[in-house]
Amino acid sequence: MNPIYLDHAATTPVHPEVLEAMLPFYTAFFGNPSSTHSFGRATRTALNRFRDAMAKSLGCLPAELIYTSGGTESNNMAIFGIMNANKDGKKHIITTEIEHHAVLHPCERLESLGYEVTYLPVGPTGLIQIEDVEAAIRPDTALISMMYVNNEVGTIQPIEQVGHLARSRQIPFHVDAVQALGKLPLNVSELPVDLMSFSAHKIYGPKGAGALFVSKNTRLTPHVFGGAQERKRRAGTENVAAIAGFAKALEVTLPMMDSMQSKVAEFRRLMISILEQQLGFDSFTINGHKEQCIPHILNISFPGIQTETLLMNLDLEEVAAASGSACTSGSLEVSHVLQAMKLPENVTASAVRFSFGMGNSKEQIETAAQKIATIVKRLRTI
Template sequence: MDPIYFDHAATTPMRAEVVEAMLPYFTEKFGNPSSLHAFGREARTALGRSRDRLAGLIGCEPGELLFTGGGTESDNTALFGAAAQYGAVKKHIITTEIEHHAVLHACRQLEHSGYDVTYLPVDSAGRVHPEQLEEAVREDTFLVSVMHGNNEVGTVQPIEAIGQWTRARGILFHVDAVQSLGLLPVDLARLPVDMMSFSAHKIYGPKGVGALYVSKRIAIVPHLVGGSQERKRRAGTENVSGIIGFVRAAELAVSEQERNRLHVQSLRDRMIEALNRTVGPSAFTVNGHPTDVLPHILNVSFPGVDTETMLMSLDLEGIAAASGSACTSGSLELSHVLRAMKLPEDVMRSAIRFSFGFSQNIEQIDTATEKVATILRRLRKT
């Protein structure tokens, strides 16, 4: 059996069109965009065109985009940059318990620097309720950070409602949209968002490149210093080839968004249907919101079979899946997302994340589900 890759939420393979667009910028078009000569001008022109194209795709102005080294840097730049700009008189940040660690660890570091952070709870489906935000806000609240779609269970947050509420009160709103770009609509001309983070390698682009939208209505202090690149908001020579690939991947993702969304949703639905048929509805549980969920992520628990054992068994069968848990000293720690959802212990300890890609098919879903059923029968007999 050919290997089956169900870990697209972790990273995706680069599309051939993306590689093709990048190749010239590794060789004959290798100039530094900060250089004044013809080689530099060529690179600078390509960089400007890429910024224009990405801005057009997500509904913002080119000057509101800065390119980064990935989603983590984008999240860090948003939080540290806003804190440095606005934190002289206001010291309170609100986020959620289920954010990516790029946000959570940045908040922990800001706490060490004298900021107060409120971590909003979520319900059992992983959703934040806007009224909890209203209760948590203080006079010195200057920033709210809530992700668009969760990377572990796929739950989609009500960012439009949250953004309208924060904007009416003059509070900055940052959204981590790393998992949602290319699957959910992103129109920054309409969304009440001040900062939004993106990453290329989640949309079939290269690793090590991302972007941060920063509304022209606000200012942030640079997180990286040392040069005047990115309008003095992010120092360092731009990754021109990576940016070219990122923007090409974004163009393909946005133009094919509806088709790809429907396809991965059909794969997700098929796996749930197949699991009901092969192992029975009492043998598994789906984690996350039943309807407001990213179409490519399926987080499912098999109570009685721990996550690590299932992942290793799947790997031996040539099936790559994941858990949202952290790996420390060779063993898995319970997912902070599932803990925040307050799921039963046996559900948390048996959770597996399957995440699907546009090039996969129903046959792979059926093959993998049969393997899961075989593994469960074997493990539950031992």
């Protein structure tokens, strides 16, 4: 049997066209883009071409795009860069309880240094309330940081509303768009955002490549020193091969975004339908917002069965799924996202995330759903 990969929210396989675009920068075009000789100039020209193309796709100026090693670094750069650049003595940050740890841990670090952080609560669907954001704003609020799409339950946050509120109060607004890129239309010149984080390996690009949009009107201090790369905002020789892959991944995925979302929405409906037929409507719970969500993420709880037990049995059947964020799914801790949603313990302790992608087929989803149902029946009998 061929393994079935249903963990695309953790990472996606590299698209063949992406790999093909990367290979020349390991062989023919290996020069350091900071070198002034012909080898370096050729690589620099390519790097500028990639930046121009990506900026056009994202709706920003090329100078507003900083290359990073991924979403985690982009988030760290945004948070520490804004807070360190603040000259007004403001030491308050607003974020949410359900952020990725790449945002929560930097905020916790800043708290240990004397900053104050307000963690906004969410409802049982994982959605924040704009009233809570407004109530949390203080005279010393220096940054609002929030994810666009939750990586565990797929809930889409009201980014435009929050952004307009932040603009009205002249507060920089950072958005973690790692799970939104390639799934939602993103034009940073039209969205009321000041900073936005991206990652290549969520859209069939390579791991180790990311980007941070920083509006030309936003002050940001560098967090890595030692060179003048990226307009002195992020030192270190650029990973040109990975950036080439990132640019190609955007080129490949953006034109098919609508059709791909329709495809994974059908996968979602199909899996739910088969589970309802095999297990009964009341035998499982779908976590997250029913309408305001991204279709490629499906988080389901099977009360009475421990998450790790179900994942182990799925793995034995060669079905790959996850308990939540790939950065924490190796631990036995219950998801902080589901806990923040204040779901019952039997729901939080039995949740599994299935996430669909380009390589999946209807037949795979049918097979996986049947296997899930069989495993759940067997475990509940035991």
